[in-house]
Amino acid sequence: MEKNTIETKVMEIFEHLHTHPEISWKEIETTKYIENILKENGCRVRTFTDCTGVIGEIGNGKPVVAIRADLDALWQEVNGEFQANHSCGHDSHMTMVLGVLLSIKEMGEIPNGTIRFIFQPAEEKGTGALKMIEENVVDDVDYLYGVHLRPVQEVENGMATPALLHGxxxxxxxxxxxxxxxxxxxxxxxxxxxxxxxxxxxxxxxxxxxxxxxxxxxxxxxxxxxxxxxxxxxxxxxxxxxxxxxxxxxxxxxxxxxxxxxxxxxxxxxxxxxxxxxxASAIVDPQAQEFMAESITKVLGKENLVDPLITTGSEDFHFYTLKKNHIKASVLGLGCDLKPGLHHPNMSFDHKMLIPGVEILTNTVLKTLEHLTK
Structure with missing residues (x-):
């Protein structure tokens, strides 16, 4: 799959996820859609009997580097009608993580170790990460990465921060x-x-x-x-x-x-x-942050690397590091001209930033594996 083909596929995935939003704990069709893509690309797949969400893996053994995306949409009034709506960018997060899988598969040879793709339900409820922890999804994870779009007030378009310091x-x-x-x-x-x-x-x-x-x-x-x-x-x-x-x-x-x-x-x-x-508030590992910073510099240039961002928002991603303190983690904050703001019913962003997001995350995962297997 050539680069242009990957870009086309990434945009197709985003369009599907964006137009098929599902609210917390009811991401049934979203789970099925992602499960099919994981299987088509050679992943070992795990689903759950009592909740939505799906896990994919490529590679074998230690170390284990994981990357997580959130599945759920918000329930809010949009143009006078209440509906599920991806106004927090979770559709883009899922897309970018799937883009990492497509990019690594295109390279042909999977690096030593395991890459785990975690598609977690119910982030908006603050309970999805806790359920994944209960299901022992991250017990053996060495490094864990995530991504979240940032509003234009925090990070300008074309820029990125290697760590989000949520409260x-x-x-x-x-x-x-x-x-x-x-x-x-x-x-x-x-x-x-x-x-x-x-x-x-x-x-x-x-x-x-x-x-x-x-x-x-x-x-x-x-x-x-x-x-x-x-x-x-x-x-x-x-x-x-x-x-x-x-x-x-x-x-x-x-x-x-x-x-x-x-x-x-x-x-x-x-x-x-x-x-x-x-x-939970953010617990950021300095080495994980550094790997992310190096990847941002490689993809966007040093001039577009933004310092770690203290933000008033919150994210259930940080339960992983609070409950499992052996995990080293950081969350990419991607500037993408997001306006008027997160959770606004008519939120919009620059879709062209999905591809740099994929490249940053792919580079970070591979750089981490290389470091751990030296």
């Missing part, structure tokens, strides 16, 4: 459990809206080390019904927390729990909290 995130839901009372008799109950207001004030007064970026805020609060003469005793809410380190997100979680408990005690009303999802 940690945690999402908490809560329920205030009281009883409704008559609007004329507020003394007979507790107004859940007043409890919620107090909670907002408590969260605003959480003070932790200001040198480590962090934030906590309400993102939803629902109370009351159609009757304006009823004081609501019940309410539900959501809290979004962000922090640049895994240690800080733990401190922030403890502070939120303490604040909620103090309001609960003051108003004598139960407030139950549940952690709905979480993301």
């Amino acid at each position: 940690a995130a945690r999402h908490i839901t809560g329920v205030i459990q009281g009883e409704d009372t008559h609007g004329a008799r507020p003394h007979l109950g507790v107004n859940a809206i007043e409890v919620g207001t107090e909670l907002v004030q408590k969260l605003n007064h959480i003070h932790i080390d200001p040198l480590i970026p962090h934030s906590v805020k309400f993102t939803k609060f629902l109370a009351g019904g159609e009757s304006s003469n009823i004081i609501p005793g019940n309410a539900s809410f959501s809290i979004d927390m962000r922090a640049q380190t895994n240690e800080m997100i733990e401190k922030l979680t403890t502070s939120v729990q303490e604040a909620v408990q103090s309001v609960s005690d003051y108003y004598h009303v139960p407030i139950n909290l549940s952690i709905e999802s979480m993301m």
Whole structure:
């Protein structure tokens, strides 16, 4: 398969994935489509009985270098209609990782060691990587790489960063459990809206080390019904927390729990909290970052190599290194004129950057294997 043929195939793959989005844990047809491509290109393939996702392998034995892509699309309103939508670029991530397979197969001789292609479900839920870890997908992995498109505000078109320093995130839901009372008799109950207001004030007064970026805020609060003469005793809410380190997100979680408990005690009303999802902050290996930087320089030129990027977003990729600390990892951040931004329903990017992305990742995987087998 010549270079022009690979480029054509890569674009065909992207077009298919882009026009067939599927939401988290329901990436059934996406899994089948990728499984077929893996098998057509000589991979040993593994699927799962209780979840979506697919693993492909070429080569044999140690070392094991893996590259991961995320399968799922977002569910969001697009032009007035709710639908699955690849506004986070996962269609491009899958395409580039498949492009790595096509490129390596074209070389004819597979290097010593194993190259593992991990197509992981449910990144947007923050639970897909944890499921792959539970399935022992990365137990023997030495180096692990990923890729994520970057918005134009972070990395300009034609440039790339060898490491994305995502922060940690945690999402908490809560329920205030009281009883409704008559609007004329507020003394007979507790107004859940007043409890919620107090909670907002408590969260605003959480003070932790200001040198480590962090934030906590309400993102939803629902109370009351159609009757304006009823004081609501019940309410539900959501809290979004962000922090640049895994240690800080733990401190922030403890502070939120303490604040909620103090309001609960003051108003004598139960407030139950549940952690709905979480993301780990980046743990980047210097050698993995260096391999990626060398590959960016080779493909795009030194002038287009950007320093490691601290970003306010989060990625469940980093659970792999948090839970399996033997893994050396880094995530490529690819500048591709992405506008207006990630998760925007009408997100667009320069599709021509898919090919340089493939080349950078291919070079990184091969460079890593060469280093490990010297």
